[in-house]
Amino acid sequence: xxxxxxxxxxxxxxxxxxxxxxxxxxxxxxxxxxxxxxxxxxxxxxxxxxxxxxxxxxxxxxxxxxxxxxxxxxxxxxxxxxxxxxxxxxxxxxxxxxxxxxxxxxxxxxxxxxxxxxxxxxxxxxxxxxxxxxxxxxxxxxxxxxxxxxxxxxxxxxxxxxxxxxxxxxxxxxxxxxxxxxxxxxxxxxxxxxxxxxxxxxxxxxxxxxxxxxxxxxxxxxxxxxxxxxxxxxxxxxxxxxxxxxxxxxxxxxxxxxxxxxxxxxxxxxxxxxxxxxxxxxxxxxxxx
Amino acid sequence: xxxxxxxxxxxxxxxxxxxxxxxxxxxxxxxxxxxxxxxxxxxxxxxxxxxxxxxxxxxxxxxxxxxxxxxxxxxxxxxxxxxxxxxxxxxxxxxxxxxxxxxxxxxxxxxxxxxxxxxxxxxxxxxxxxxxxxxxxxxxxxxxxxxxxxxxxxxxxxxxxxxxxxxxxxxxxxxxxxxxxxxxxxxxxxxxxxxxxxxxxxxxxxxxxxxxxxxxxxxxxxxxxxxxxxxxxxxxxxxxxxxxxxxxxxxxxxxxxxxxxxxxxxxxxxxxxxxxxxxxxxxxxxxxxxxxxx
Numbered sequence: 001x002x003x004x005x006x007x008x009x010x011x012x013x014x015x016x017x018x019x020x021x022x023x024x025x026x027x028x029x030x031x032x033x034x035x036x037x038x039x040x041x042x043x044x045x046x047x048x049x050x051x052x053x054x055x056x057x058x059x060x061x062x063x064x065x066x067x068x069x070x071x072x073x074x075x076x077x078x079x080x081x082x083x084x085x086x087x088x089x090x091x092x093x094x095x096x097x098x099x100x101x102x103x104x105x106x107x108x109x110x111x112x113x114x115x116x117x118x119x120x121x122x123x124x125x126x127x128x129x130x131x132x133x134x135x136x137x138x139x140x141x142x143x144x145x146x147x148x149x150x151x152x153x154x155x156x157x158x159x160x161x162x163x164x165x166x167x168x169x170x171x172x173x174x175x176x177x178x179x180x181x182x183x184x185x186x187x188x189x190x191x192x193x194x195x196x197x198x199x200x201x202x203x204x205x206x207x208x209x210x211x212x213x214x215x216x217x218x219x220x221x222x223x224x225x226x227x228x229x230x231x232x233x234x235x236x237x238x239x240x241x242x243x244x245x246x247x248x249x250x251x252x253x254x255x256x257x258x259x260x261x262x263x264x265x266x267x268x269x270x271x272x273x274x275x276x277x278x279x280x281x282x283x284x285x286x287x288x289x
Numbered sequence: 290x291x292x293x294x295x296x297x298x299x300x301x302x303x304x305x306x307x308x309x310x311x312x313x314x315x316x317x318x319x320x321x322x323x324x325x326x327x328x329x330x331x332x333x334x335x336x337x338x339x340x341x342x343x344x345x346x347x348x349x350x351x352x353x354x355x356x357x358x359x360x361x362x363x364x365x366x367x368x369x370x371x372x373x374x375x376x377x378x379x380x381x382x383x384x385x386x387x388x389x390x391x392x393x394x395x396x397x398x399x400x401x402x403x404x405x406x407x408x409x410x411x412x413x414x415x416x417x418x419x420x421x422x423x424x425x426x427x428x429x430x431x432x433x434x435x436x437x438x439x440x441x442x443x444x445x446x447x448x449x450x451x452x453x454x455x456x457x458x459x460x461x462x463x464x465x466x467x468x469x470x471x472x473x474x475x476x477x478x479x480x481x482x483x484x485x486x487x488x489x490x491x492x493x494x495x496x497x498x499x500x501x502x503x504x505x506x507x508x509x510x511x512x513x514x515x516x517x518x519x520x521x522x523x524x525x526x527x528x529x530x531x532x533x534x535x536x537x538x539x540x541x542x543x544x545x546x547x548x549x550x551x552x553x554x555x556x557x558x559x560x561x562x563x564x565x566x567x568x569x570x571x572x573x574x575x576x577x578x579x580x581x582x583x
Contacts (some may be wrong), residue, residue, distance in 0.1 A: 014404045016396065044436040050431065056424050128419035129437055198344065214491035283399040287332060 031279060036062040038132040045131060054146060068147050075103060078090035081281040083219055093250075099159050100249035103243050104177065107148035108184045108238065109209050114140035114204050115188025116195045118198035123289045133282050137192050141185050148177065167252035176248065176255075179267045180241045186270030189278040195286050199283075216242055237266050238289065305572035306528045315569040320487060321410070321520045322371035322394060329389060332468035360483050362388040365544045366403070371520055378535035378552055379524045381561060385541040387524040391491050393414060394522065395580040410439060412487030418478030423467035427458055427477060427536065430466055445484075452480045454511065479507060528556050 037045070058064045079098055084091035103146055118136040125131060152173075195201040216238050233239045240262040245256040363388045371377060379387040392398050395413040398564040420437040421430050431452055450469035453459035456476045461469065469477070489503065492511075515521055515534070525531050531552060532539065538555030547562075548555045 003516055014407050016399050016407075020456075041437075041439065045433075048433045048436050048442070052422060052425060052429065056422075125420055127397065128416035129413065143551060267517060286398060 035132065039134060039138075042132055042135055046135050046139050049135070050142045050146065053139065053143045065150075072103065072106065072151040072155055073158055081121045082121075087220075088147070088224070095123070095162055096159050097221060097250050098219070099155055099199065100246040101216075103148065103152050103155060104151075104180050104245045105213060105216070105218055105238075105243060107144055107153070107177070108180055108241075109213070110144040110147070111141050111181060111184035111188050112191060112205060112209060115145065115185070116191035116201060118188075118286055119192045119196045120199075120289070126286060128289060133285060134278065137185065137188050141181055141188065144184075145177070145181055152177075167248075169248045169252060169254045172244075172248060172255065175242045176241070176263070179244075179263045182267040183237070183241065183263075183270045186267070186274035188273070189271075189274030192269075193277055193281045193285070196285050212236075212238065213284060215247075218242060237270075240266065291431035305571045311391075316390065319373045320370050320406075321332050321373055322327070322369070322391075322408070322522075323406040324369045324400075325402045325404045325406075327361055327367045327393070327395060327405055330360055330401040331363050332360045336514055337369055343571040351504070362544050364393070364400075368403075368531060368541070369546065371434045373524065374474050375537055376515070376521045377523070377537045377539060379522065379539050379541055379554075380507050380528060380531060380556070381524065381541035381547070386544040387541050388415075388493055389524065390541070391493050391524050409488030409490070410485075411491060412438065412482065412518075414479075414482050414490065414492045417482045418474060421466055421474070424465055426463045426465055427469070428462045430477070431481055434478075435484070438485050440485060445512055448484045452477070452484060455480045455506070480510075483566070484519055487514075488519045490514060490521045492521070492523045492525075494523065494527060494530075518581075528559075532556060 019056060053168050054065070057160065058067055063070065076095065076099060079102065080091055080095045085100070086093040115137040117134070118140050122136050126133070126136075191201060191205060195205075198247070217225070217233060217234055222233055222239075222243070225233075241261045244259050244263060247253050247255040291524070332428065367390065372385070379390065381387055389398065391402065392415065393417055394407065395411060396407075398476075418434070420434050422433065424512050425433065428449065431449055432445050436442060440448070453462065456473070458469075458473060460478060466474065466477075512526050521535075523531060523534060533554045536554035537548060538548070538559075539546055540559045548558045550558070
């Protein structure tokens with residue numbers, strides 16, 4: 001029973017708000033360090049939230065967690081059946097292509113949708129107990145990451161029958177997933193704040209995501225497009241991410257370095273802006289619930 | 290806001306007794322909590338959803354930004370030092386800012402102005418069972434709630450037995466919380482909240498805790514907890530309990546500290562004030578009565 005007192009036994013003085021520092025860099029750094037420490041302290045809560053969220057999601061349904069696997073498979077079948085009619089080439093190739101774009105998009109859309117609800121949805125907690133607010137969007141991201149990895153594996157087993165080969169480039173898949181999730185988290189943080197201040201955001205998010213989905217080459221192949229349309233694609237920040245997945249899974253190639261750098265850059269900028277927005281408004285959120 | 294309704298019962302019980310103050314005087318040592326000029330502003334918006342449409346229109350038409358309908362200072366310029374070993378009781382009228390102050394210490398609110406320093410782990414017995422998930426079993430909720438209070442699941446598992454022991458809810462451990470009766474729910478919440486071994490203990494009698502805290506078994510448990518904590522802060526309308534429990538009394542009035550003294554002295558001053566108000570009200574009523582008769 002030596003470890004019963006799990007709370008830090010050395011009293012650590014905490015200040016609210018943080019003592020002002022003249023140097024903005026030092027201030028930013030101290031905020032970051034503070035957040036890292038808090039998240040570390042509350043890591044079990046985050047873990048719990050993710051596990052429980054996953055459990056509740058399929059609670060009492062007969063097939064339970066299998067739905068994470070069945071759902072995307074059924075979805076893919078439908079999409080393949082419909083859209084392969086309009087595509088050149090065999091339906092098998094199209095199915096693989098679709099799979100490469102559809103699964104990561106599912107992750108991205110899931111993150112944005114759920115992050116935007118994360119603060120409002122936890123109103124009961126936020127008003128009653130102290131938790132670092134970052135936990136709520138982060139938990140949603142991890143939940144979506146888990147389901148994404150599961151459906152990726154499951155779908156891969158199905159698609160494997162259709163013929164793509166395992167390639168060494170696939171070791172980059174986790175990196176690609178992480179980058180896309182970070183991009184999603186950044187936007188999600190902004191949406192979480194916006195949605196708390198303007199409840200209309202929820203409705204806008206749904207529509208915009210749908211439009212964005214069609215504007216991104218997921219159902220159709222960029223390579224079949226006119227050069228002008230291809231150039232336009234680069235204005236779509238989600239494009240490099242999807243393209244990386246398509247190159248890895250469908251073409252079995254190492255993704256272009258340019259794509260990777262672009263994706264990494266976009267993810268970093270998104271997370272940076274999201275984090276600053278979130279921290280800036282964090283303390284006002286309680287009063288807006 | 291009518292203060293008399295809430296204070297009358299307790300005030301009579303105190304005035305009946307001679308005030309005995311026999312707490313050991315605690316040597317003033319380390320400061321665990323310090324509030325420097327802390328103010329907290331609440332803004333209530335007419336419709337909480339300050340809509341996108343309106344803010345866009347505001348922007349385009351260059352209208353004044355939100356017509357803030359309601360703002361008030363729940364706390365204004367509160368400066369306090371709370372030291373190790375103190376048992377502090379907060380009292381005052383409804384809406385005086387006592388509970389707000391407690392929530393501030395629990396870090397739910399952040400000061401609008403001023404600075405707050407907290408040293409050590411804080412256990413809030415403010416809203417118990419705040420993190421409960423009705424879909425989950427009792428056992429899972431114990432782990433989850435423990436985690437929110439800063440206890441690792443590993444350590445919490447060791448405490449589960451003790452919690453079942455106290456609540457007598459062992460046989461319901463696997464039942465989703467939504468099937469619990471409200472009494473069971475409250476017992477479980479209380480048991481978890483008091484399993485922590487805090488350095489700073491915050492108790493709000495007015496919120497949630499209510500009847501459970503004053504059931505006998507709960508009281509024993511609470512007393513144990515009180516003796517273990519370095520600093521206890523209690524908010525209550527029950528002046529008699531405060532007198533027994535606390536060493537220092539703070540009377541809050543309209544967001545300000547009106548008196549900060551040894552508990553008996555602070556309560557005495559508060560009661561003089563309420564009696565004066567009661568007398569004034571009585572006089573006003575009498576005058577009105579006479580005016581009506583004439």
